[in-house]
Amino acid sequence: MAIPSSYSRTEKSGDCVICLDKIQKKKTLKCLHSFCSDCIDSVFNLKPACPISTPSTECTPGPNQRAPWRCLEVGRVCQASNTPEHPNPGVRYSSTSRTAFLPANEEGEKVLRLLRKAFDRRLTFTIGRSATTGLNNVITWNDIHHKTSMGGGPQCFGYPDPEYLLRVQEELRIKGVTDDD
Template sequence: MAKAEIDTSPQHCSVCLDTIQDEKTLKCLHSFCSQCIESVFRVKPACPICNTYHGVYTGTQPEGTMTVTRNWQCLPGYEHCGCMIILYSFPAGTQGPEHPNPGARYNGTSRTAYLPACEEGEKVVNLLRKAFDRRLVFTIGQSATTGLNNVITWNDIHHKTNMKGGPQCFGYPDPEYLSRVQEELRIKGVTEDDE
């Protein structure tokens, strides 16, 4: 039986694809050139290999408010509890340097979303609040539904904007929704464990 060989070759940085210089190892145990990972973190503080966040990611959402109210109405699939109604409101404004067209105007808007008032729904609403405070729920760009530019749009964290109609109508029932949205939030660095 042959002895197992130990790899003693130098590691390569997955950013510059060269031999690692001034090695920096992240908490996820992936290693990079110190200068390479610093340049990646200026754009997004996440490991380029596994997408684990290192620090807090802040988005480009414009100024607005998130209000949560509770209602006795039940959502299909959650007949044992009431629901939470989330109202997002944004006034009209001018795009800042972090937006696609600095100095251009955008119109105000509001959006309504629904969550079941169960234990997992409460967890999700708290994560959504954290994401909203980090400016991650909305952004300014091109609307996928209207094609208009310079408008406030959702930013890849899906919401249920109807109480009924199932997934095809952005409503309930949708038994996998709460776990899917938690995964979308995790990808943006929003978990119960982070600050």
């Protein structure tokens, strides 16, 4: 599986592909990919594998193995003033970054293309009230669900969730994001 070009650009710039900021306390893996020490440690708590050196899509899991996964960079929103289309123009909000996971298979790749299209159209995030923290004027998901954990099921925003790929494609379709456009 090819590494998405956004990973290559981020890594070449000296940024950590996990947090998307300049690498802090650099840790380099055997595969020679480098990350912030804290970032890669948190990834390894979920899955002890480099998030860039992903398994090939030709690898198929055995009967007791998990499917290979891809880490999806869903973007970083820099701290800035709200623009007129936001709920509170002129009010500052903090930056954030999110990491999402998709299965490394044909349908996962299709969803990845659609999610990138949604992100490019500025449909992935909005400014509003966080359902998790209750804070106002923060970056929130914009009704396009992402799997931010590889485990724990839907209640932990993770897998297994057999209907997720169909459900997220329907959420994207409602927002006008399809393969046809």
